[in-house]
Amino acid sequence: MKRRRPIPQPPSTPPTPTLLKTLVSNSKPTSNSSKKPMILIKTPQTPPPTTPISPKWVPLNIAKSELSLALTFPTGQTFRWKQTTPLQYTGVIGSHLISLKHLQNGDVAYLIHQSPSEENARSALLDFLNVGISLSEMWEVFKASDSRFAELAQYLGGARVLRQDPLECLIQFLCSSNNNIGRITKMVDFVSSLGNYLGSVGGFDFYEFPSLDRLSMVSEEDFREAGFGYRAKYIIGTVKALQSKSGGGIEWLASLREMDLQEVVDALSTLPGVGPKVAACIALFSLDQHHAIPVDTHVWQIATRYLIPELAGARLTPKLCSRVADAFVSKYGKYAGWAQTLLFIAELPSQKTILPPKFWAIEENKDTNIKASTTGNGPCGSSLSITKSC
DNA sequence: GGGAGACCTAGTAA
DNA sequence: ATTACTAGGTCTC
Numbered sequence: 001m002k003r004r005r006p007i008p009q010p011p012s013t014p015p016t017p018t019l020l021k022t023l024v025s026n027s028k029p030t031s032n033s034s035k036k037p038m039i040l041i042k043t044p045q046t047p048p049p050t051t052p053i054s055p056k057w058v059p060l061n062i063a064k065s066e067l068s069l070a071l072t073f074p075t076g077q078t079f080r081w082k083q084t085t086p087l088q089y090t091g092v093i094g095s096h097l098i099s100l101k102h103l104q105n106g107d108v109a110y111l112i113h114q115s116p117s118e119e120n121a122r123s124a125l126l127d128f129l130n131v132g133i134s135l136s137e138m139w140e141v142f143k144a145s146d147s148r149f150a151e152l153a154q155y156l157g158g159a160r161v162l163r164q165d166p167l168e169c170l171i172q173f174l175c176s177s178n179n180n181i182g183r184i185t186k187m188v189d190f191v192s193s194l195g196n197y198l199g200s201v202g203g204f205d206f207y208e209f210p211s212l213d214r215l216s217m218v219s220e221e222d223f224r225e226a227g228f229g230y231r232a233k234y235i236i237g238t239v240k241a242l243q244s245k246s247g248g249g250i251e252w253l254a255s256l257r258e259m260d261l262q263e264v265v266d267a268l269s270t271l272p273g274v275g276p277k278v279a280a281c282i283a284l285f286s287l288d289q290h291h292a293i294p295v296d297t298h299v300w301q302i303a304t305r306y307l308i309p310e311l312a313g314a315r316l317t318p319k320l321c322s323r324v325a326d327a328f329v330s331k332y333g334k335y336a337g338w339a340q341t342l343l344f345i346a347e348l349p350s351q352k353t354i355l356p357p358k359f360w361a362i363e364e365n366k367d368t369n370i371k372a373s374t375t376g377n378g379p380c381g382s383s384l385s386i387t388k389s390c
Numbered sequence: 391g392g393g394a395g396a397c398c399t400a401g402t403a404a
Numbered sequence: 405a406t407t408a409c410t411a412g413g414t415c416t417c
Binding site: 076179272273296297 | 410411412413414415
Binding site: 178179180182183224227228229230231232315317318319 | 391392393396397398399400401
């Protein structure tokens with residue numbers, strides 16, 4: 001279970017007027033001290049003293065075919081949202097703490113736990129959910145041109161791309177490099193806990209995402225002690241780089257939403273810790289770059305299986321990365337990133353339960369190389385087990 | 391350009 | 405009980 005994490009101590013000057021959160025200071029343990037020494041303990045957490053909100057579920061006019069929570073939130077776009085009950089997902093958008101669930105008819109409903117303004121919360125939510133974009137319409141196009149997509153779409157309807165806050169997205173994917181989901185989540189939880197506490201739902205604590213200034217008060221060593229490993233310096237360096245932007249780092253990030261994908265990727269890549277994969281994630285998940293393709297090993301497998309088989313067996317080099325991205329874009333067009341999202345989800349082990357077995361394993365190759373060697377544990381021993389490099 | 395290693399860490403497979 | 409390897413990569417020679 002998650003537990004409250006102590007957070008590093010901010011230097012004396014409070015950059016922003018944090019409401020009501022008291023921080024106990026303590027001296028920095030640059031010392032030997034054991035592994036666990038945490039720098040400071042946050043005082044007991046009480047929710048902000050905002051006006052009490054009568055919690056009630058409010059229906060949104062969004063069908064499950066447009067938004068499936070289970071296919072959108074736990075699939076690697078964000079590590080900030082938690083499954084707080086079997087059918088409910090909870091997260092923070094700006095300063096709003098919100099839960100989502102499906103109603104009986106499948107439509108999505110929301111509940112505001114904490115917010116300075118319910119009206120703003122709703123519009124922030126709609127923006128976050130990217131509701132201006134019709135999933136079913138774009139999928140019709142994909143399905144028409146790709147029979148495999150059409151089949152998968154039957155089972156994976158509502159796999160949507162969110163429109164996250166750019167800074168939040170950037171920091172999250174900085175944590176993601178060469179890492180696994182469990183640990184990424186822990187790291188993101190740590191970063192989140194630096195922000196203002198908003199409330200607790202289903203045993204999880206929720207926080208506003210910390211500001212750039214707040215992040216800048218955390219040292220590389222603090223992050224390392226929190227288990228970030230070499231990514232600690234990425235975060236420090238990126239925060240610093242953002243702060244040095246004339247006009248402000250947040251504004252700089254926001255301005256990328258108006259730019260072309262290549263410019264966006266180039267700009268992001270100047271930040272330490274941001275390579276092609278991470279840049280594409282940020283571009284797709286927060287900067288309106290709907291045809292950005294985050295090419296990782298999974299996507300590489302998909303691509304070499306269905307899109308550019310002539311490259312099967314090759315090693316994934318940066319150049320081939322862009323070749324893969326190009327292949328996706330020429331097949332799926334300006335929303336290629338959304339198409340890729342569905343194909344990616346279909347590869348996740350967690351989806352095996354809802355996909356028929358025919359999708360589990362790699363389709364039998366004419367090459368008998370990949371003989372089914374799974375004798376023990378059923379057909380799905382590991383579907384992703386094409387060896388990475390041959 | 392492209393290839394090789396190093397880099398943090400927790401979990402799992404030999 | 406060690407060792408090797410992997411996991412939504414990036415950086416530096």
